[in-house]
Amino acid sequence: MSNGNTGNRFTPKDFWAWFFEVFDSYGVIILGVFLLIYPFIFSGLLESIIWLEDNDYEGMAEALQTFRGFVPSTPLMIQILIFSLFGMAFNILLGNTGMLSLGHSAYFGVGGYTLGLMHAWFKKGTPVYPWITDTFKLFPLEFSIISAIIVSAVFSWLIGMIASTKRGVYFAMVTLALSMVFYYAAQTFDDLTGGTDGLGGLANMRMGTLNLRVGIMDATITYYFVFVIVVAATAIIWQILRSPYGQVLRAVRENENRARNCGYDTAKIRLMAFTLSGSLAGLAGALSIIYGESVPIENIHFITSGQIVIITLFGGAGVFLGPAVGSFIYWYLRQLMSTEFVKYLAIFQYWEAWVGGIFILIVLFVPQGILGTINNWTLNYRTKRYIERLEHESESASATESEES
Amino acid sequence: MPILETQKLSKHFGGLIAVDQVDYSVEKGELRSIIGPNGAGKTTFFNMIAGDLPATEGEVIFNGENVTGLATFERSHKGIGRTYQITNIFPKLSVLENVRIAAQSRKTTFNLWTGVSSHRELIDKADDIIERIQLADKRNDLGGTLAHGEQRYLEIGIALATDPQLLLLDEPTAGMSPEESQQTAAFIQSLADPLTIILVEHDMEIVLGISDKITVLHNGKFLAEGSVEEIRENEEVQRVYLRE
Structure with missing residues (x-):
């Protein structure tokens, strides 16, 4: 790619050109591959620390140990993935339909409690029909995750009404x-x-079809289990938003009155968006239970609703992968501040205040969110390149014309 | 059979009677105008026909069917399209999307499993209409970035994309320059027949030039109805307009 600079020095302009090119064409693929191999990166890091210690490279081991504190652990990545899904489900409403729900913790929590209660109830010794416990024991996770989606869909439909x-x-x-x-x-x-x-005390987080045991004992397997479901759900959300229905959502966001006059039953459309968003939030809520094997009551508290608003706005409301970026920033910052920065400066124990401060800065200065802003830059860059190319073409065209004459 | 009929249609806002027992009837293919001073109840009358406001009393009959109890979106499906006095488009969607979304309402709403781009016929239809409203070169611009006059045209395009039988235009030339107004008048005239059009206008020039029949609304009541000449010569109308 030529940028018209002479010599071989790598200028900032070259860097941005390179960055936008890569971001534009391969951003999603790079993200996917990175997430796919992440547990190996992290466990590789842990193993190399152990290896260095065993072989008496104390200094390097210590340095790597410090570095490890700045690398998100696999369990944290599980959390980030789950909140990415939650945020994207939330974004169906906020970014695409223009509805700010401050109560999405309800469906997130209901999804979690459904999964938790099914695991707590349907085990030996509970006075229910034995065929229920027997069937449940065959496919515990499958049944409970599907039930979580259904139950949160029902609740979000009722609340949506x-x-x-x-x-x-x-x-x-x-x-x-x-x-x-x-x-x-x-x-x-x-x-x-x-x-x-x-x-608490939810044992036997097991997937019957693949005979897979997930849960706190194995972060890597849990990570991949969550990863596959989050990717599948992301694909579903992506399809919803590119469908004719997704376009109607945007029309409702832009101008509900006009959409109604075009013949759209906007009340039904909004209700359906709410139900879709709520049931996917329920799925995220169910996933969030698996690693910890317990359902914290905070999941259903307003704090979780606030979190998801912050996460979505961090990344960019209405930007498809915005909440994923927001989720990473939110959880990573939170982790860094409360475990690493606090070692050097005690004031970082109040991480909520810092995250809140960053939230204010983002809302004030990059209201489209971080991914939204980068997207805009990329778009500007592409437009500029396009115009430059057009000018170049017209210049060379006029040059050939004058040559001919 | 008239395409639209209102029987004793009234709208009360508390003690204020905005529209008072109006009987109105439009034949298929006509280009009708409703004029009247500010606050005469023209827009309220429109809102009751299109369903934006429920009628206090009376009935709206469209194609022989009583639509008084139907919601706005249901009336749109029956074939009533409208534009607004204050431009009402989807500002952050492209011109194409603005029109396409209106065309889509006749085909599918809760379609979650296909992509927008696979509905070629809707895009073709939208492009067709964009051609007619002369915005082909701005097809991919955002609606909100268009000039005022272009937005007015876009709004007519949105209404046309829903295949209306009856088109209600609420001051389509509002805020336009005299030349633009003339062009718009010619454009509206070109739409009439088979489309039935009712026009609410402030600008007498436009109305007198293109209407088949004019109705004068004053204080929520019909003052006079007739051809352009009849209205021009009507003393009562002159009195109302001169007093203004």
Whole structure:
């Protein structure tokens, strides 16, 4: 690629040209490959530290140990993947339909509790029909994940019936209030849900079809299990957003009144978007239980709803992979501050304040989010290149013309 | 049979009677105009026909069918299309998307399993309409970045893409220069028949030039109805307009 600079020096302009080119053409592939091999990178790092220690390279081992603190661990990556999915599900509403739900923790939590309760109930000694426990024992994860999607779809449909008739701040407040109903329900029925302690001790996180044991014992397997489901769900969301229905969502976001006048039943469209988003959030919620093998009650609390708003806006509302980027930034920063930075500066123990500060800066200065802004840059760069090419072509055309005459 | 009929159609806003027991009837293929001073109830009348506002009293009959109880989107499917006094488009969608989304409403809404680009016939139809509203060279521009006059045309294009039988145009020339207004008038005239058009206008010039029949609305009531000459010579109409 020529940028018109003489000599072989690698200028910043060259760097940006290279960056945009790669980002544009291979960004998603690079991200996918990186995520695919991540557990090996991380376990390779751990193993090399052990190897160095065993072979008496103390200094290098120590240096690598310090470096390890700045590398997200596989369990953290599991969390990041799950919140990417949650964020993309949330973005169906916020970025594409223009509905700000402040109560998405409800469906995230319901998904988690469904999976948790099924594991807690359907085991030996529970007074249910034996055929239920027997069938469940064959495919525990399959059944509970599908149930989590169905149950959260039902709940989000019911809540959507009430909430999606409201707009703007009223919609936000109704979803928020109704999600807190879920929280207090989880707190009140504590013999069922474990109350504020959460629902713990969920054993046998097993996938029957592949005879795969996931859970806290094996982060790598859990990572791949979550990875495959998140990729599949991402593909589904991508298809939804590129479909004619996805286009109608954008029309509703842009101008609901006009969409209605074009013959669209916008109430139904909004309700369906809400249900789709809620059921995918439920899937994310179910996945979030697997590694920890317990359901923390915070999952269903407003804090989780706030988190997902922050994550989505970090990456960019309406940008397809925005929430994935946002999720990485959010969890990585949180981890860095609360475990690494705090070693040097005690003030970093208040990581919420720092993340909040960064959130304010992003909203003020890059309102399209980080990925949204990079996307815009890439688009600008591409347009500039295109115009340059056109000018170049017209120049050379006029040059040949003058030669001919 | 008239394509549109209203029977004793009224709209009350609290104590204010915006539209008062209006009987109105339009034949298929006509280009009709409704004029009247500010606050005469023209837009409210439109809103009740298109379904944006529920009627307080009376009935709207479209193609012999009572549509008074139907929602806006259902009336759109029956064949009532409209534009607004204040430009009402999808500002952050491209011109093509603006029109295509309107055309799509006749085909599919809850289609989740195909891609937009695989519905070639919708894109072709949209391109056809974009050609007609003379925005072909701005096909991929965002609706919100167009000039005011172009946005007015785009809005007519959106309405046309829904294949209406009856088109309600609410001050289509609002904010246009005199030349643009003349062009728009000619464009509207070219749309009429088989399309039935009802035009609400402030600009008398436009209305007198192209209408088959004019209705004058004043304080929510019909003051006069007739051909261009009849309205021009009507003393009551002159009184209302001169007093302004």
